[in-house]
Amino acid sequence: MKFLALIGRVTLQFLAAAGRLAIFAGKSLAHVVSPPIYFRHIGAQMISIGYFSLPVVGLTALFTGAVLALQIYVGSSRFSAESTVATVVVIAITRELGPVLAGLMVAGRVSAAMAAEIGTMRVTEQIDALTTLATNPHKYLIAPRLLAATVMLPLLVLVADTIGVLGGYMVGTGKLGFSTGSYLKNTVNYIEFLDVFSGVVKAAAFGFIIALMGCYHGYHSRGGAQGVGSATRNAVVSASILILVTNYFVTEMFFST
Amino acid sequence: MNDRPLAAPAPEESAGHDTAAAETPKIRLRGLCKRFGKNVVLDALDLDIPRGRSVVVIGGSGTGKSVMLKCILGLLRPEHGSITIDGEEVVGLRGRERDRILRKFGMLFQSAALFDSLPVWENVAFGLIAGHKMKRGEAKDVAIAKLAMVGLGPEVGMLSPAELSGGMRKRVGLARAIATEPECIFFDEPTTGLDPIMADVINDLIIDCVRELGATTLSITHDMASARKIADEIGMLYQGRIIWLGPVDRIDHSGNPYVDQFINGRAEGPIHMEVLKR
Numbered sequence: 001m002k003f004l005a006l007i008g009r010v011t012l013q014f015l016a017a018a019g020r021l022a023i024f025a026g027k028s029l030a031h032v033v034s035p036p037i038y039f040r041h042i043g044a045q046m047i048s049i050g051y052f053s054l055p056v057v058g059l060t061a062l063f064t065g066a067v068l069a070l071q072i073y074v075g076s077s078r079f080s081a082e083s084t085v086a087t088v089v090v091i092a093i094t095r096e097l098g099p100v101l102a103g104l105m106v107a108g109r110v111s112a113a114m115a116a117e118i119g120t121m122r123v124t125e126q127i128d129a130l131t132t133l134a135t136n137p138h139k140y141l142i143a144p145r146l147l148a149a150t151v152m153l154p155l156l157v158l159v160a161d162t163i164g165v166l167g168g169y170m171v172g173t174g175k176l177g178f179s180t181g182s183y184l185k186n187t188v189n190y191i192e193f194l195d196v197f198s199g200v201v202k203a204a205a206f207g208f209i210i211a212l213m214g215c216y217h218g219y220h221s222r223g224g225a226q227g228v229g230s231a232t233r234n235a236v237v238s239a240s241i242l243i244l245v246t247n248y249f250v251t252e253m254f255f256s257t
Numbered sequence: 258m259n260d261r262p263l264a265a266p267a268p269e270e271s272a273g274h275d276t277a278a279a280e281t282p283k284i285r286l287r288g289l290c291k292r293f294g295k296n297v298v299l300d301a302l303d304l305d306i307p308r309g310r311s312v313v314v315i316g317g318s319g320t321g322k323s324v325m326l327k328c329i330l331g332l333l334r335p336e337h338g339s340i341t342i343d344g345e346e347v348v349g350l351r352g353r354e355r356d357r358i359l360r361k362f363g364m365l366f367q368s369a370a371l372f373d374s375l376p377v378w379e380n381v382a383f384g385l386i387a388g389h390k391m392k393r394g395e396a397k398d399v400a401i402a403k404l405a406m407v408g409l410g411p412e413v414g415m416l417s418p419a420e421l422s423g424g425m426r427k428r429v430g431l432a433r434a435i436a437t438e439p440e441c442i443f444f445d446e447p448t449t450g451l452d453p454i455m456a457d458v459i460n461d462l463i464i465d466c467v468r469e470l471g472a473t474t475l476s477i478t479h480d481m482a483s484a485r486k487i488a489d490e491i492g493m494l495y496q497g498r499i500i501w502l503g504p505v506d507r508i509d510h511s512g513n514p515y516v517d518q519f520i521n522g523r524a525e526g527p528i529h530m531e532v533l534k535r
Contacts, residue, residue, distance in 0.1 A: 120373070128332050129370040132363075133433075134356040134388040 024216050031139040032147050038140060045148035049110050049207075050156055056109060057102045061160035064097050065089060065167025073176050085176065086186035089168035094195040095255075098161040100247055103206035106153065107213075107239040114145055114214025115235035119221035119228035127219070142219070145211045153207030154200040161199065198254040205250060206243050213239035281344045283308040283441060283473040284329060289338035290497075291324055298324045299335065300497030306441075311467060311474045313484040313505075315519060316494035317528065322477035323367075325494070326443050329475075330362060331355055342441075360388055363434035363472075367446040369426040371418035377429050378404070378414030384437040403432040406469075407462050424455040428462065435466045442467060444476035448483045460486045481520050484508075493519060495528070 072088045118141060121127050130137050165187060172178040214235045221231035282305035289302040298321040306312050316322050327333040329340055331347065340347050347358050363384075371380045379386075381403050382396035391399070401411045407428040413421075421429065427447065434442050447463060448456035460483050467474050467487075478484050484491055485505060492502040493516050501513040508520060518526030 117374075124368055125366050125370040126372055128327070128330075129364070129366055129372070131332055132330055132359060133384040134359040135383075136356075140387070 021212075021216060024219070025212055028138050028142040028146055028212075028215070031136065031143040034139075036139070038144055041140070041144040042148055045144050046152050048113075049106070049145075049149050049211075050152035053106050053109055053152075053156055054159065056105050057156050057160050058163050060101050060105050061093070061098060061164035062167040064101055065093055065164035065169075066171045068092055068097070068164075069168035069171040069176065073172075082176075083182075083186065085172055085178070086168065086183045087190040089172075090165050090187045090191050091195055093164035093168070094161045094191065094199045096199075096247075096251075098164055099157045099199045099202040099206060100243065102157050102160045102203065103153065103210065103243045103247075104240055106149075106156065106207075107210045107243060108236055110149065111210045111214035111235045111239040112232045114211065115218035115221070115231045116228055118215055118218030119231040122219060122221050123224050123227060137219070142215045145215055146208060149207035149211035150204050151207070153203040153210070157199055157203035158196075161196065194254065198250065201254075202247060202250045205246050209242045209246060210239050213242065281308075282306055283343065284475065285339070285341045285344075286325070286329070287339040287341075289325070289328060289335050289340065291321070291328055291333060291335045297497055299328070299338075301338070302494075302498055304492060304499050304502070306473055306475050308473055309471060311476070311487055311489045312492060313476045313478060313488035313490070314492045314494050314499070315477075315479060315481070315484055317479065317519070320494050321497055322494055323445060326364075326445060326475070326477060330359065330364065330443070356388070360437065361440045362443065363437060363439035363441070364443040365427070365430045365434045365445065365447055367449055369418075369430035371421075371426060371429055371433075373418055375418075376414065377409075377416050377418060377421070380418065380429060381414070381432045381436050383433065389437060400432070400436060403436045404429070406435070406466060407432045408458075423450055424452075424458070427451065427455075427459050431459070431462055431466065435470060435472075438470055439472060441473045441475070442470075444474065444478075444487075446478050446480075447476060447487075448478065448480045453482075456480065456483060457486075459483075463487050479519075481522075 068089050069085055072085045073082055076082050076084050076088075118127075121130075121141070127137050127141070130140060169183055169187070172183045173180055217231040217235040217238070218228075221227040284304075284306040286302055286304045289299050290297070291299040302321075302325065304312075304314075304325075314322055314325065324333060328335045329342075329347075331350065335348060338348070342358055342361065345358070347355075350358060371377075372383065375383070378397055378400040381400035382391075382393075385391040385396040385399055386393060397414075401414055404411065404414055409425065409428055409432070413425065413429075418426065418429070431447075434444075444463060447459055451459060463474075463476075464487055474487075476484070476487060485508070488505045490502060491505050491508050492499045493513070494500070495515055501511050501516045503511060508516065511517065514527050517523075518528050
């Protein structure tokens with residue numbers, strides 16, 4: 001009986017948390033499209049999320065593309081299919097590794113920063129101060145971050161895709177003996193619009209998740225420095241898990257047979 | 258036991274319409290209840306803040322003073338009771354209606370609550386730019402003038418809040434609270450954490466600013482020196498209710514043992530602090 005009660009309690013808690021998150025997201029989305037729109041804040045967030053994430057996303061993509069080329073070469077050589085290296089690299093990067101790795105890296109960098117910043121504002125009464133100054137915190141703090149992350153992640157992923165393919169190209173031509181012409185030909189000939197498009201759609205979803213988790217956990221943080229620390233950790237963990245779960249469903253939506 | 262009734266006659270009880278308008282308090286709390294879990298913080302609290310007066314609510318830590326302020330500002334929602342501002346019920350107001358009411362208020366937070374990401378002048382001008390849609394250049398001029406009112410030079414306006422001392426932060430917070438020239442100003446522990454001289458400076462600034470604006474003020478504090486200086490009337494909050502309210506010059510002769518114990522800072526008396534002794 002106690003076990004059943006425990007299951008019931010956990011289920012109710014999960015549903016309540018999901019409901020709170022859905023209401024938070026809905027309220028914030030409503031503020032994205034209703035005036036006043038804080039263009040200055042949206043621009044600042046776009047630079048913070050997009051431009052300043054370029055180094056970490058670029059390096060991640062470069063080495064992932066390079067490692068991928070090496071691994072595929074080793075694996076495909078077992079059945080004499082070395083010529084597939086360029087094609088597999090570009091498909092893997094554009095469909096999966098570009099968006100997922102960029103999403104995870106940005107989740108670590110941006111979601112944590114949002115949770116820490118908004119959490120600190122919460123525990124130091126800055127969010128209350130915003131409200132007393134007749135400014136809605138959802139509109140001023142949350143909506144610009146959601147919009148900026150949802151717009152900037154696809155752009156970051158397009159850059160990551162390019163750099164990832166470049167990493168594969170560098171290893172392919174510099175170490176594995178492919179000629180520039182054949183590597184580029186195999187890259188361009190077999191890539192389809194849907195490969196890139198699905199990655200961009202995933203990136204937009206990941207951007208929304210990253211900003212939502214950072215803002216949600218920061219906004220509801222309590223109890224001083226420890227509360228802000230917990231909010232930061234929860235933001236990164238929940239954003240990362242949701243990215244992986246969402247990745248499966250978006251993949252299934254685009255590519256299920 | 259109170260020197261003035263906590264509840265003034267309701268407007269409709271007065272004979273003439275003009276008299277009713279004159280007697281309507283700026284802020285009226287009736288039967289205000291707020292609890293957190295099983296902890297009842299406000300228990301059917303009644304209080305009137307007359308127009309243009311400075312009311313200070315005293316009481317021990319954790320007695321619900323800040324909760325009362327947050328309920329009036331709509332930061333917390335009471336379980337029961339009524340809050341009227343200029344005779345208009347504000348409990349449950351949302352969106353633009355709530356923003357309209359909030360534009361009547363300024364607030365100095367205990368920690369000043371300055372926005373870390375903005376320079377000092379933009380903190381002061383925030384309500385003008387975001388709430389009153391003033392142009393940034395114009396708002397900056399007003400902010401510099403308000404900083405001057407609290408004794409800070411224009412160079413302070415360019416600093417980050419992290420570069421300010423505790424006293425300067427309070428002064429910037431005060432400048433922000435008065436920047437929009439609100440009808441009501443709330444002060445949450447305005448002198449907490451300051452040395453006695455700086456605390457007196459803040460008290461003087463509060464008196465000067467409020468006199469110049471003609472604002473209605475509600476302050477909460479447990480600093481009796483501050484309360485005596487800035488108050489027209491003092492109320493004491495205990496166990497979720499105002500147990501005494503009267504003119505500041507009557508506080509020493511309240512005849513209320515709770516008030517006497519509190520203002521004289523005695524450990525012995527009807528108020529028992531929950532302290533575990535080994």
